[in-house]
Amino acid sequence: MAMAKAAGYDVLALDIFADSDTEQLATQVFRLPYADGGFDPAGFEAALATIAARHEVLGFVYGSGFEANPQLLETAAHYFPVVGNSASVVKQAKAVPDFFRTLDALGIPHPPVSMEVPALLAGWLHKQAGGSGGTHIRRLEAGGRKNAGSYYQQELAGIPVSLLFAAHAGDAHVIGYNRQSVAAHGDLPFRYGGLVTNVALPDTCRKILYVAAQHLTRVLKLRGLNSIDAMLTPTGDTYILELNPRLTASAGLYHSIPGLMQLHLGEGASALDIGRQASAQAVVYAEYDAIVPEGLEWPEWAADIPVAGSHIAAGDPLCTVYAQADGAEAAWQLAHQRLQVMTAMQPLSGR
Structure with a gap:
């Protein structure tokens, strides 16, 4: 918005x-x-x-x-x-296993995927097709049941990364490369924690993400802003996890770039001046059940602020903190500091 x-x-x-x-x-x-x-x-x-x-x-x-x-x-x-x-x-983008068959046909690397419960549970994830925010992902355990729309993907160690791109007239145009983080909690080991933009990724990683964006734009006839999530492993390999055929959290961090909304509206694909500045966001989750009281003064770097009187359940998002700096690491460190400040404050009543 x-x-x-x-x-x-x-x-x-x-x-x-x-x-x-x-x-x-x-x-x-x-x-x-x-x-x-x-x-x-x-x-x-x-x-x-x-x-x-x-x-x-x-x-x-x-x-x-x-x-x-x-x-x-x-x-x-x-x-x-x-x-x-x-x-x-x-x-099409969220159809499993068809989407991963498309990646195979295009020669795009991805983790092994199964529609049936693997014989060996260790090292596999249970995912829900169409899920978002990481709350639909669990490590596979004995006794787990297969639900409608669920599938299994081999877990990979590494750094979660993404590419935000604009699809126009059969071509993908890079907006920015990003690094994501998780905020593990209880039985939610992959709950979304935040991200930082303008990350310096290895050339091989950037190439795989870009090639994937180009191929998927052409095959699926993508339009507007999209993003690809991937895992950069300790060995330097990059595996595509999913395509998000919509506006994502990363798009929000680039929102001030002139012409970005026009790209999403399909009004051409002119070059954008991304600049060197990086932006970061981190989600603050409530530590306990509470009610947001009247008259709170929220920091200017906090957003997604609940209205007074809102009930916030433990583990639910309380707000989001934002930061900007001349580099990705500095922006993320500042966002993490602000996350710690807000977590310590937990400015709610009803504990």
Whole structure:
């Protein structure tokens, strides 16, 4: 949303949380009911119908929460032009094992994948197709059951990295290379922790990510901003984990770059001045159940701030901290320091 505002657009937001940042940035916020890890379909369509009756809308821009139920994008397309990838493209990108068969056909390396429980459980992960935020990933254990849409992927040690790119007219244009982090908690060993932009990755890693973006853009006919997640192993090998055919958290960290929103809207692929400055974000998770009290003064580098009176359950996101610096390491260190400050404060009541 910040990217659209930076480009001069007014925003009508559909959101489950409707935090204070969203209320400040959006012209109007429609808070939607939550169901099965995403938007409730009936509530979602009701909001779309209301907006269509009252406003002239350029397009429907979406982020996470639609991969598990691409039919919501089909619903949105009945009311507005969908910006970026269509529902059918999202389905192809998240179809397992078909997506990994596509990688094989293109010669793109990825960890071994199985649709059946491996005979040897050690070293394998249980994932949910269409999941996001890392909370759907578990290490495989004895007695685990296969769910609809689940699959198994061999675990790799290393550094999680990603490429943000713009797909336009069959070509992929690099926006930035990033490093991700996890915030392990209880039975959530791969919960999303944050990321930092403009990371100096090895040339071989950058090449694999770029080639993967080019091939997938051509084969899947990708449009707009997308990202590829991968693992850079200690041996220097790079393996593709998944394609995110939508706006991601990394896109938010590049939001101030002039022309980025236009790229997502499909208005050409002019060269962008990314610069050397790096941005970082880290998610602050609540240490305990609490209620957000009135009158809190949040630091200016905190965002995704819940409105007063919100109930925050232990382990849920409390807010996000941001930092900028002239290099990726400096930006990440500053974000980590701010994460520690907010974790120590936990400015909530009801402990």
